[in-house]
Amino acid sequence: MSNTLTIAARRSFDSESWLQRLVISLGVLFLLLALLAPLLTMLVKSLQNGAGEFIGLHNFIAYFDNPALTQSILNSITIALWTTFIVVSIAFVFAYALTRSGMAGKKTFRLVTMLPLFAPSLLPALSMIYLFGNQGILKDWLPVESIYGPVGIVIGLSFWAFPHALMILITAFSNSDARLYEAAKSMKTPPWRVFLTVTLPSVRYGLINTIFVIFTLTITDFGVAKVIGGQYNVLATDIYKQVVGQQNFQMGAVVSVVLLLPALISFAVERRVQRRQSALLTSRAVPLQPQKSPLRDALLTLFCALVCGFLLLVIGMAVYASFITFWPYNMELSLNNYRFDMMDGGGWASYFNSLQMSAWTAVIGTAVVFLVAYMNEKIKLMPFARRLLQLLAMLPMAVPGIVLGLAYIFFFNHPDNPMNGIYGTMAILVLNTVVHFYTVCHLTATTSLKQIDNEFEAVSASLKVPFYTTLRRVTLPLALPSVLDISVYLFVNAMTTVSAVVFLYSSDTTLASVAVMHMDEAGDIAPAAAMAVLLMLTSLVAKGLHWMISHQILQRTQRWRQR
Amino acid sequence: MNLKKTLLAAAVALTATGAQAATELTVYTALEADQLKSYAKAFESANPDVKIRWVRDSTGIITARLLAEKDNPQADAVLGLAATSLLVLKGEGMLQPYKPAGVEQLSTQFVDKDETPSWIGMDAWVASVCYNRIEAEKHDLPMPTSWKDLTKPVYQGHLVMPNPNSSGTGYLDVASWLQTFGEEDGWKFMDDLHQNIDRYTHSGSKPCKMAAAGETPIGISFAYRGAKLINKGAPIDLAFPSEGLGWDMEAAAIIKGSDKMDAAKTLMDWAVTKDANTLYNGSYAVVAMPGVAKPVPNYPSDIADRMIDNDFEWAAVNRSRILKEWQQRYDGKSEPKN
DSSP states (O other): OHHHHHHHHHHHHHHHHHHHHHHHHHHHHHHIIIIIHHHHHHHHHTTBOTTSOBOTTHHHHHHHTOHHHHHHHHHHHHHHHHHHHHHHHHHHHHHHHHHHSOOSOHHHHHHHHHGGGGSOTHHHHHHHHHHHSTTOTTGGGOSSSOSTTHHHHHHHHHHHHHHHHHHHHHHHHHSOOHHHHHHHHHTTOOHHHHIIIIIHHHHHHHHHHHHHHHHHHHHTOOHHHHHHOTTOOOHHHHHHIIIIISOOHHHHHHHHHHHHHHHHHHHHHHHHHHHHHGGGSOTTOOOOOOOOOHHHHHHHHHHHHHHHHHHHHHHHHHHHHHTEEETTTEEEEOSGGGOGGGSTTOTHHHHHHHHHHHHHHHHHHHHHHHHHHHHHHHOOSOHHHHHHHHHHHHGGGGSOHHHHHHHHHHHHTOTTOTTGGGTTSHHHHHHHHHHHTHHHHHHHHHHHHHHSOTHHHHHHHHTTOOHHHHIIIIIHHHTHHHHHHHHHHHHHHHHHOOTTGGGTOOTTSOOHHHHHHHHHHTTOHHHHHHHHHHHHHHHHHHHHHHHHHHHHHHHHHOGGGOO | OHHHHHHHHHHHHHHHHHHTOOEEEEEEEOSOHHHHHHHHHHHHHHOTTEEEEEEEOOHHHHHHHHHHTTTSOOOSEEEEEEHHHHHHHHHTTOEEOOOOTTGGGSOGGGBOSSSSOSEEEEEEEEEEEEEEHHHHHHHTOOOOOSTGGGGSGGGTTOEEEEOTTTOHHHHHHHHHHHHHHOHHHHHHHHHHHHHHEEEEESSSSHHHHHHHTTSSSEEEEEHHHHHHHHHTTOSEEEEOOTTOBOEEEEEEEEETTOSOHHHHHHHHHHHTSHHHHHHHHTTOSEESSTTTOOOOTTSOTTHHHHBOOOOHHHHHHTHHHHHHHHIIIIITTOOOOO
16 A cells, blocks of 8 residues: 555656656757757858858958958947946946945935836937937037047946946945954054955955946947947947848848857856855855945035936936927927827837737746746756756847847748747747846846755655645745846836847837837937837836835745844 | 527628628838828728738838848738839849739839839939028038039038938939949049038938938938928928939839738739829829829929939849948948047
């Protein structure tokens, strides 16, 4: 009797492990098909001519023989270096002020710095036109002749990249050990020396990490350069021009490979640095309590107020301009610019498509990401497949959106691809967006799963509780806050992204963020600003809802955390 | 009993509407966004059994997409795309020849020369220069009267024009200068013009909209956009350079391999009707059917005489060579000015 029970149990246990294997395999298959295969197809395309014949490195030779094109490599690097320098410097001081000073109003400052995350990257670029363009209200303040070019790109990108830098640096500054400062104090070390010998070393990995993250983000940017770049070409806009203007898909693939390289290198360095950082802080460290210092705090408050003032000015300008009837000759306020149906880009339908696409991305993306991360973290089967999964999950971070978009055309519009039915549908947009933003979601899910003791799984398994029951009843509720974080992150990014989807929408699935770009292309700057403002507002509402729901759930399910 | 009858009638009616469900025709177009609704409405009210699903983008982009989708075509038909682009598609064997009923009423230069034409023209869109009075006065810029005028140093940095790689309007400018001035002098002219150009825009409308907004005082664009903006109250005038105006045809064709051939033919039949030509005339002064066109507000009445004698075959055959050359010369050479 008991014998049969054990056999039955083992059998069900076996079928369970097969299910686990299946899910891991599906996860690997998903990332192979939706990420690696398109990229490899693109790589092959870069070695082919227009007729699809293999021609070796011919396209690359043609590319490097064309100074007009190679100039963009230099331009992209210049932009990325300048932006990284500016953003990291400002974010460094800002993060210092938020974590180490006794300044008042930290919460408000922090809140304002989050705002750029909710705006499409095109919004700051459009604001630049109204602030510093030829009819801009602050035109005389601009030290250079024209905002259309590198200066505009750098300012626009700085606005957009700032919160990303700040987030990492705040974390870096938070990991402080008060004992070191006490020791320095007792040795009467002068403050500048404390800064150089204690503060700086303690954040150095965070700092290096930030530099590489911002460099990767800005060298791959498409939207800002597209709107405000004028005649200043960068790699991402070159890909767009090659594909849509020159009808030269092979050259588009070549530029994509060229752009992929610095992004991959920068990303690899960043991963190495990240790995070293973990050992920095010991468990005996005592968190530092910021001290008050009137002069320093006053200066830092002024600095933070200036930065926040600039962020609000950029957003405010876009909002204001979107209500102006006919800039600059008729400054009456009206809603004319919100009549999207008379404009390029698909009109109001685009907005509702974007909502729909973002909702699908949030729901499907969160489910896929969480399930894959769970299998990867909690199931101890198929070590090789799981290592591959981990590697593939990190890759999207290094793949520029516009490169991924082009790769999707090559892969999914191929007549021999059995999946080519999804080309031109909502499904390909959702798939592309999930993959594009996969890495951050995967890291979030993995981090929160790591915090949950593996004993739960071990105990459940020994009690013969199937893993999906443990997942549903224990792990998922515990990880709920991060699940919500992932879903709102995906929603906001799906609303605002341009680069990856710009090649993939069809007339039934036009998107609002792409419409912003098209309206700008057609010269309808004010309606473009209006749509960008609408996107930002929608993202903020989603974030507000997320906050309310998380707050409720946290109170109900996470009480165990507060002891 | 009565109820039963009503239900039956309703059921029959339902099936009937079901059977008559309109065919959805995917039409790629480079028409202006503000024209799409009226064009679809006019066609659909004449042909209720076909519904148009527009895919709209700039000329260069639509052409690029059609070529990219050559092996897996998504479009059933094309309406309102530059004839030079359609000639490229014809060269690739992508167009389905069809002789629309009534095509013989069109001017011969608006119809493909083949026995069974591969494409038919709709109207001509014509280059012109948008000139902002207020900003021009500020910068002391005289109204240009010829293309050559635009190369004068006084205009430096005050000019925008469309990038011919993405914009059909941009390409018709370049192609017309090369035809009017000859290859060598044409490129020489563009070299000089390049010195004055502030930047090259993606779309053909944008230069005129920028001029209308005072962002850049002078935009090389096309007449329809200028006339529209003047009607909206923009402080601009249109200049028509004396050497002659470049132009291209908006044209229509069926994409080979479409599984909605009947509906696509219906669209072609409609595109050559007098009603359709009257509709084109709402935006363009020169249309395919002779005798239909009435003067358009803010257009010069003699615009047809100002148009150059355009060789479309030449413009299509040399399209990729010219665009490549243009890109080599101007696209990346444009160093940042600051």
